[in-house]
């Protein structure tokens with residue numbers, strides 16, 4: 510009995526030390542359907558100089574073109590390549606066979622968000638329809654734990670997030686589509702953003718402007734300090750579907766600014782500073798050719814190809830990871846849970862965490 514106790518204590522200690530990291534809070538960020546090709550190679554010359562996709566090629570060339578890959582990608586996403594590539598990690602550069610992919614068959618948004626939030630690429634979840642997802646996810650799960658209760662929030666541009674992530678009984682605060690922010694106290698920025706959103710003359714599409722989502726999300730973070738926050742951007746996908754490569758690139762550039770501003774906010778706030786990790790990915794890839802980059806889906810090659818980036822106190826500064834590997838988006842939910850020292854459980858099967866990502870994180874005290 511005494512020996513059993515010793516073994517129990519030892520194993521408890523080992524498993525705790527394996528999980529303990531200084532990641533106390535997490536921001537999960539996505540930008541819909543943004544290709545690894547632009548993230549790692551910068552603007553694609555086969556598309557950038559095609560007037561079918563870029564109206565003013567001269568200005569776009571000035572903004573995003575350079576002869577080398579290294580210069581080009583820095584012009585498109587300066588914070589990513591000057592900061593995350595030094596202090597964080599970037600996975601998914603297929604030029605090095607460093608691959609990240611979705612496991613679901615459909616390569617569509619609902620299926621993609623379901624896969625990485627629930628850890629379960631359910632074959633029955635196929636199309637982008639306003640139907641409640643019956644599966645709980647990493648966000649709703651964390652919200653059931655006392656440490657995170659009422660400290661989880663989701664802000665997204667695409668209106669279907671209320672069905673994808675909040676379809677079960679256990680709900681989290683969520684703001685998506687054209688929902689105004691509602692609270693007893695609204696900051697000046699929240700009031701202004703609400704008013705722009707409500708009075709906009711633009712046709713209300715399924716995805717609102719990412720800037721609205723960003724403003725409302727960051728104001729909420731500063732005011733309420735959620736420990737777990739999801740921010741889902743959507744306009745990279747919208748502009749790509751319209752075949753507007755100029756706007757797609759501008760949106761990627763704006764997304765990079767969002768990351769910079771968010772990281773600066775995190776590191777300026779005592780609640781978050783040096784205790785908060787950002788985990789960044791996308792829901793699917795897109796066509797890998799100059800004539801199919803606008804689309805994605807089961808029959809468009811390249812649509813399963815994604816990427817991920819991470820930055821935070823538990824993340825080793827490996828930069829752009831260049832070894833051969835295959836990561837799957839379905840492992841992200843449990844990986845994120847492990848970063849927080851938790852184990853995600855649900856009524857459905859959950860993919861194991863990505864061992865490569867766990868091995869690339871720092872254990873507390875080491």
Ligand SMILES: [Zn+2]
Pocket residue numbers: 542618746750805
């Ligand atoms: Zn799409």
